[in-house]
Amino acid sequence: MKTVSVINYKGGVGKTTLVANIAANLATEGYKVLCIDLDPQTNLTFSFITVDNWQKKYQKSKTIKKWYDAFLDDESDFNISDLIITPERVNKDITGTGKVDLICSHLGLINIDLELATKLGGASPRQSRKNYLRVYSRLKNGLNNMEESPYDFVLIDCPPNFNIVTRNALVASDAYMIPAKPDYLSTLGIDQLQKHVDELIKDYNMYVSDTVEGSDEDEWDLLGPEMIGVVFTMLFIRSNAPISAQQAFINQVKRLSIPTFDTMIRENKTIYADAPQYGVPVVTQSVSGKTYIDVKSELKNLTNEFLSKM
Numbered sequence: 464m465k466t467v468s469v470i471n472y473k474g475g476v477g478k479t480t481l482v483a484n485i486a487a488n489l490a491t492e493g494y495k496v497l498c499i500d501l502d503p504q505t506n507l508t509f510s511f512i513t514v515d516n517w518q519k520k521y522q523k524s525k526t527i528k529k530w531y532d533a534f535l536d537d538e539s540d541f542n543i544s545d546l547i548i549t550p551e552r553v554n555k556d557i558t559g560t561g562k563v564d565l566i567c568s569h570l571g572l573i574n575i576d577l578e579l580a581t582k583l584g585g586a587s588p589r590q591s592r593k594n595y596l597r598v599y600s601r602l603k604n605g606l607n608n609m610e611e612s613p614y615d616f617v618l619i620d621c622p623p624n625f626n627i628v629t630r631n632a633l634v635a636s637d638a639y640m641i642p643a644k645p646d647y648l649s650t651l652g653i654d655q656l657q658k659h660v661d662e663l664i665k666d667y668n669m670y671v672s673d674t675v676e677g678s679d680e681d682e683w684d685l686l687g688p689e690m691i692g693v694v695f696t697m698l699f700i701r702s703n704a705p706i707s708a709q710q711a712f713i714n715q716v717k718r719l720s721i722p723t724f725d726t727m728i729r730e731n732k733t734i735y736a737d738a739p740q741y742g743v744p745v746v747t748q749s750v751s752g753k754t755y756i757d758v759k760s761e762l763k764n765l766t767n768e769f770l771s772k773m
């Protein structure tokens with residue numbers, strides 16, 4: 464099982480769209496995929512199920528917020544598998560052994576960060592270490608403890624920040640990827656994000672290594688999630704190439720020696736706008752037309768490149 468976070472501090476860069484489409488493509492190829500919506504904006508959740516269904520069936524008992532609540536209350540911890548649902552609409556279009564499962568998000572997840580922060584610290588260095596590792600590895604442990612680990616891939620749609628829940632995703636991940644629009648602010652953020660991830664890993668590993676000799680403290684694993692690349696999204700293509708303003712930012716990222724995906728995703732409002740409303744990502748829609756075919760094949764190439772990096 465490989466866990467991959469899809470992350471960028473900026474909203475509206477295509478994180479959720481990529482998670483939904485890569486997941487559906489992987490499932491079409493026969494892989495079993497679990498998507499986790501960690502963004503309180505719940506966009507991934509509502510790309511797969513209707514708001515009505517969520518409210519009636521899942522809001523109370525089947526969201527990732529519920530699982531963090533259990534941790535915060537201490538009394539009622541449960542296995543993360545209990546939260547998994549299989550969204551009907553997208554899976555109807557997937558034949559074969561592959562599937563897309565989902566752990567839903569919840570608007571209230573936004574408050575969980577503040578509460579998790581209160582669990583950090585401690586009266587002694589040993590207590591602080593234990594609390595730090597417990598809080599930051601909550602999701603990592605949850606995924607490791609899943610009954611029989613039935614997935615090939617876990618894709619995590621991260622919120623556009625670097626709060627504790629986002630850090631939970633990175634600590635749980637074998638790899639992460641960064642969707643970005645080729646513009647000034649998005650490219651500025653990439654460098655910063657990488658620095659912050661590196662700092663998180665350094666701190667976490669420092670706590671892991673900082674065992675007190677001869678004590679019976681728990682064993683923790685060192686981390687090293689790999690940055691598999693920036694995916695440029697929402698490109699304006701003219702004569703088969705990105706317009707020059709965007710190309711300049713793409714070149715700039717490459718000059719910083721930041722890994723990038725060769726596949727880039729073009730802008731197409733018509734095709735991308737409607738998809739979530741029907742509970743099916745672009746790649747599993749059966750629509751004809753040359754533009755559709757081009758857009759789908761881009762997403763397929765991206766998925767193949769993703770697989771080659773795993």
Ligand SMILES: Nc1ncnc2c1ncn2[C@@H]1O[C@H](COP(=O)(O)OP(=O)(O)O)[C@@H](O)[C@H]1O
Pocket residue numbers: 473474475476477478479480481506696697698728729730731732735736
């Ligand atoms: N390649 C694209 N071309 C046009 N619109 C897109 C594209 N990718 C995503 N969108 C649209 O842009 C908006 C933001 O995308 P989204 O995936 O939700 O970003 P994020 O998760 O980073 O906030 C959504 O309305 C989505 O439908």
Ligand SMILES: [Mg+2]
Pocket residue numbers: 475478479480502504506507620
């Ligand atoms: Mg999103």
